[in-house]
Amino acid sequence: MGEVLQIDRIRCDGHGLCAELVPELISLDDWGYPIIKPGNVPPSVVEHARRAVDACPVLALRLARTAALVAR
Amino acid sequence: MELIARAAGAESLTAHLQRLGPMPALPSGALIAEVEASGLLGRGGAGFPVGRKWRAVAERAAGGAVVLANGAEGEPLSFKDRSLMTARPHLVIDGALLAARAVGASDIIFYVGAEHRTADAALRQALAERTGEVRGRTRIVAAQAGYVSGEESAAVHYVNAGDARPTSSPPRPFERGVGGRPTLVQNVESLALAALIARRGHAWYQGLGRGRARGIGLLTVSGAVNRAGVHEIELGATLSDAAAAAGGLRGDVRAVLLGGYFGGWADLHEQWGLPLDAPSMRARGLALGCGVVHFLPSDTCGVEATARFMTYLASQSARQCGPCVFGLSAIAGATQRLAAQSPQPGDLDRIVRWSGQLTGRGACHHPDGAAALMHSALQVFADDFAGHQRRRCLTISEPARVAVA
Ligand SMILES: Cc1cc2nc3c(=O)[nH]c(=O)nc-3n(C[C@H](O)[C@H](O)[C@H](O)COP(=O)(O)O)c2cc1C
Ligand code: SF4
Ligand code: SF4
Numbered sequence: 001m002g003e004v005l006q007i008d009r010i011r012c013d014g015h016g017l018c019a020e021l022v023p024e025l026i027s028l029d030d031w032g033y034p035i036i037k038p039g040n041v042p043p044s045v046v047e048h049a050r051r052a053v054d055a056c057p058v059l060a061l062r063l064a065r066t067a068a069l070v071a072r
Numbered sequence: 073m074e075l076i077a078r079a080a081g082a083e084s085l086t087a088h089l090q091r092l093g094p095m096p097a098l099p100s101g102a103l104i105a106e107v108e109a110s111g112l113l114g115r116g117g118a119g120f121p122v123g124r125k126w127r128a129v130a131e132r133a134a135g136g137a138v139v140l141a142n143g144a145e146g147e148p149l150s151f152k153d154r155s156l157m158t159a160r161p162h163l164v165i166d167g168a169l170l171a172a173r174a175v176g177a178s179d180i181i182f183y184v185g186a187e188h189r190t191a192d193a194a195l196r197q198a199l200a201e202r203t204g205e206v207r208g209r210t211r212i213v214a215a216q217a218g219y220v221s222g223e224e225s226a227a228v229h230y231v232n233a234g235d236a237r238p239t240s241s242p243p244r245p246f247e248r249g250v251g252g253r254p255t256l257v258q259n260v261e262s263l264a265l266a267a268l269i270a271r272r273g274h275a276w277y278q279g280l281g282r283g284r285a286r287g288i289g290l291l292t293v294s295g296a297v298n299r300a301g302v303h304e305i306e307l308g309a310t311l312s313d314a315a316a317a318a319g320g321l322r323g324d325v326r327a328v329l330l331g332g333y334f335g336g337w338a339d340l341h342e343q344w345g346l347p348l349d350a351p352s353m354r355a356r357g358l359a360l361g362c363g364v365v366h367f368l369p370s371d372t373c374g375v376e377a378t379a380r381f382m383t384y385l386a387s388q389s390a391r392q393c394g395p396c397v398f399g400l401s402a403i404a405g406a407t408q409r410l411a412a413q414s415p416q417p418g419d420l421d422r423i424v425r426w427s428g429q430l431t432g433r434g435a436c437h438h439p440d441g442a443a444a445l446m447h448s449a450l451q452v453f454a455d456d457f458a459g460h461q462r463r464r465c466l467t468i469s470e471p472a473r474v475a476v477a
Contacts, residue, residue, distance in 0.1 A: 008240045009393035009435045029429055030402075033394035038432075 002040030003063045005049050011060035018052040018061060025049060040066065073304050075264055075290055077159045082194035085201040088162035095166055096270050103174040104130060107266050109274035111286050116142055116222070116259030117334065117361050118437075119350040122266060126174045129246050129256045133176035138250040140231070141168045143184040143191065143260040144215040144222030147332045148384065149364045152290035153260050155302040157184065157191035160264065161198035167263025169206065170270050175256050179209050182260075183227050186214040219333070219388035223436045224257040226390070237390040238436035259362075261290055282308030285349035289360075293318040295367035296325045307349040311340075314348060314365050324370035327452050331361025333381050334441020336448030337374065340367070359444070373467040374453035375460050378445065379404070379411035385442045395433035399426055400442050407446075410460040420461040424450060 005025060014032040024045045026034045041049050041063065053061045077083060083091075098106065108123030129137050141164065145153040157164055168180045184192050192212065199207055213231055215221045221236040228249045230236040249255025265287070269277050278286050285308025294300040298319030305314065311328065315321050327337050330353070338346070338358055346353065350360045368377055386400035403426050406419040427446035430439040450457060459466045 009395065009433065010240050012394065014394050029395060029399070030426070031394055031398040033398070033433070035429055035433070 002066055003046065003049075004039070004066050005036055005041055005053075006062050006064045007034060007036060008060045008062075011058045012056075013058055013060075015057055017055055017057065021052040021055055022048040026052070074268055074288060075156055075160060075163070075261065075304050076302055082158060082197060083160050083162060085162055085198065088160070092163075092268075092271055095169065095267075098270060100130060100174050100176065103170060103270055106274050107174070107269055110269045110277040111274075112262065112265055112269060112277065113287075113350050114259055115261040115265075115289060115362060116257075117332070119354075119360060122258065122262050125246065125256065125258070126171065129175040129177075129254050132247065132254040135176045135178070136253050137172075137175045137177035138253050138255040139168050139172045139175065139177045139180045140224075140227055140245070140250060140255055140257045141180065141182045141260050141263055142222055142224070142227060142257055143182060143188070143195075144227065145185050145188065145362075146215075146217070146219045146222045146388075147334075147362055147364060148219075149292060149294055149329070149332055149366050150362050151292045152302045152363055154185065154188040154191040156261055156264055156290065157188070158194045161191075161194045162201075163264045163267050164195070164260045165198055165202065165206075165210075166270075167258075167260075167265070167267035168210070170267055171256055171258060171263055172209075175254075177256065179250070180211075181231060181250065182210065182212045183215050183222075183231070184212055185217065185221075187217050219385065220390050220436065220438055223438070225436060227257060228255055237392060238434075238438075240435045261363075265289075281306050281349070283347055283349075283352075284308065285347055285352060289348075289363060291317075291348065291363045291365050293365045293367075295328075296322045296369040297367055298322050305348060308347045308352070310344070311346045311348065311365070312344050315367065321367060322369075325367045326370045327368045327374055329364065329366040329368065329377075329381075331359040332364040332441075333385055334438075334444060335359050335361040335364060336444050337368075337378070337452040338448070339452050371467065373411070373456060373465055374449065375407070375456045375465070376411040378449040378453065379407040381445060382407050382442065385438070385445070389438060390436075393434045393439075395430060396439045399430050399433075399439060403427055403430075403442070403446060410457065413460055413463045413465060415461055415463070420457055423457075 016032045019026040019028045104126050112122040113119045216236045225238040226236050228245045245255040287307045303317040382404045386404035389396045409415045430443035
């Protein structure tokens, strides 16, 4: 159990703001869309991640508890 | 043959019942237990355990779930779902009815590719032979043509709102699907197999299969074979068995596409003895997917074939997510330039980098499939890709390079 940074890929329009706020966790691809480091958010970065969640202009980011999933 | 018939035409309800007997009267818990114990894995692509999914929906359903039988079959190299619905519509209907009983669903939707006319007609005819009670809670929805229409959230979205584009998850359909109700999205072959398991018990299914593999399944075999078509196999049968079932290879073959456009290429020599079974294939970094086996003739360039498939996948993006919209078309474009032996400097390196960034970056798994195709192509056709970056096609310049055993 921990927290992961999830992104709504349909909402995200590649502002790239999040990558500036949490460079430890988010980089950008050639088109400005975020690439999120896989795995749980390290405790030391949670605060920055929360700031990115709040700052995303289209509310595409969220911190979520990890849970078991049904594969699709 | 359990899933396809040698005789032409759809099996009637009378013939179906004569062959298999009536539907078993097992209650929900026992049905789920049988299917779980059988080890049946989903046949729509992901290979997820069917029993576990039934349990997940049943736990949320409170009697108000929906079953969506997925017969969209948008994969261009797959014909097994439409063949199954055409030949044994009552088995698919039984599977959907049993799944509905298991998960606590009142309503059943058969989601059938609009272009699969014969399958649609067979299913309609079969439903007309059923009781008014069954007809009253089932309907057929024509799925829009297109690769992504069969993705689970796209299917639910289409039924709910007439829009066959995937939606963001969570929630997944098993949480909130058709009409906001927990929805079991299950491939039609998975349902047909579940109907056989419910009748004969999990031990019957466990008794089939070769080597360590368990069960049976459908393949669509195509490309350089003498008799392309849909074949039923015992899981664990090898790639060479699949070629034999399709009348043997036609000419020299060097590579095979396994699992569909979102599966992957494999080297034929290396994998000739490969057991066709999801767990064995996964262990080798391959996927059974929806059962596609496509043999590539030696005189066809792997870079060119990959460019064709990749271009198709890019064209099928639902154009909602940046990484899918831009990534797929950029990779397709660069692969096309390589195929045409007119690459820009660095095209190959960019393809490697871009395809390494795709996985998990769409609302649905469409980009993951494209990434899997590209990764496998870059491995299996490594020399060819390098050659094309230097404007040189190995297939054309050295056609007799590979001979098949
Ligand atoms: C791009 C894409 C297309 C898909 N198309 C189909 C399809 O045509 N038919 C199908 O059964 N599953 C398709 N799937 C898989 C479904 O999302 C879902 O996993 C499946 O229907 C579940 O059934 P199963 O567990 O019996 O395999 C597709 C998935 C993706 C990502
Ligand atoms: S800030 Fe929001 S919209 Fe901008 S790239 Fe990040 S997630 Fe996407
Ligand atoms: S990943 Fe691609 S196909 Fe899937 S929803 Fe996003 S844009 Fe559409």
